[in-house]
Amino acid sequence: MQSDKLRLIWIYPDLLSTYGDQGNVLVLEQRARRRNIPVETVYVRSADPIPEQGDVYLLGGGEDRPQILAAARLRRDGGLGRAVERGASVFAVCAGYQxxxxxxxxxxxxxxxxxxxIDIxxxxxxxxAVGEIVAEVDPELGVPTLTGFENHMGVTDLGPSVRPLSRTVVGTGNGDGTEGCYSGRVLGTYLHGPALARNPGLADLLLSWAMGVETLPPIDDTWHERLRDERLGTVLGRQ
Structure with missing residues (x-):
């Protein structure tokens, strides 16, 4: 960490925040505080510069026009790229992923x-692609089976320097049997839900990257696991 607080940066909530993706920020806040980790969250609107001293940067989904506008503004700003070069983590969903x-x-x-x-x-x-998605995560990441909701028309091709986040069991994902990707500490996915509410292991992966540790102290995940079990049971039981 670069300061005495974990710093979360929610990028362009006025452009990229569909399907409850802001919940990803709330989940990270909650899971950090339950471990007595001080947290500061910065909401960066599209007219504002991107702060470069964050620990985790989050982007949500959005419609075509807001997505195009967000990409143009992020390219001009350059702050997100510099933050990644410094070692920050990125979690990007759907339009943000693309x-x-x-x-x-x-x-x-x-x-x-x-x-x-990243090279995608x-x-x-x-x-x-609309509906529930279930995917098995790359074993290198140590995260349980993913559950989420997708609603997109994207097909995403991964370059040689990028690894698939997971392989689909149910759903479309990238369109080639994989879902999402990661490269270094940059991670993208098509999963809504919000993704981190339905997949606490993925949230803890991001927190561990930001904290520079391999594992975090355990916390009570009863509510999250009930949600996961209900979703996974419902989706896989239909096969």
């Missing part, structure tokens, strides 16, 4: 330049 790559599909499917934090490219698919 725009941290090199290119994504615009309103009419035209290529739009991304921020270029997204394009518009032929069908919208």
């Amino acid at each position: 725009l941290i790559g090199t290119v994504f599909g615009g309103e009419e499917g035209q290529p739009v330049e991304g921020v270029g934090l 490219g997204s394009r518009r698919g032929e069908r919208r």
Whole structure:
């Protein structure tokens, strides 16, 4: 950590905050405080500069026009890229996931330049992926099975320096049998839900990266596990 507080940066809530993705910020706040870790959360609107001294940067989903505008402003600002170079973590969801790559599909499917934090490219698919998703996480990350909700038309191709976050059991994800990706401490996913409420292990992975530790003290996850069990049981029971 760069200061005496864990600093969370919620990027452009006025542009990128669909399907309750702000809940990801709330989950990180709660899980840190329950471990007596001081937290400061900074909400950065699209007219404001990106602070470069954050520990975890979060981006949510959004519609086509806000996504294009957000990408352009982040490219001009440059603060997020400098924060990543400094060692900060990034958690990006859906539209936020697409725009941290090199290119994504615009309103009419035209290529739009991304921020270029990781080597992925997204394009518009032929069908919208809507519904529950279940995916098995890369064993290197030590995170249990993911559960979430997807609603997108994106197809995302991963470059050689990027690893899939998980492999789909149910749902579409990236469109090739994988879901999401990660490179260093930059992690992206199509999962809403909010993703971190439904996957506390993923939240703790981000916190451990920010704290520079391999494991965190355990906390009571009864409510989260009940939600996970209900969702996983419902989705997998339909097969």
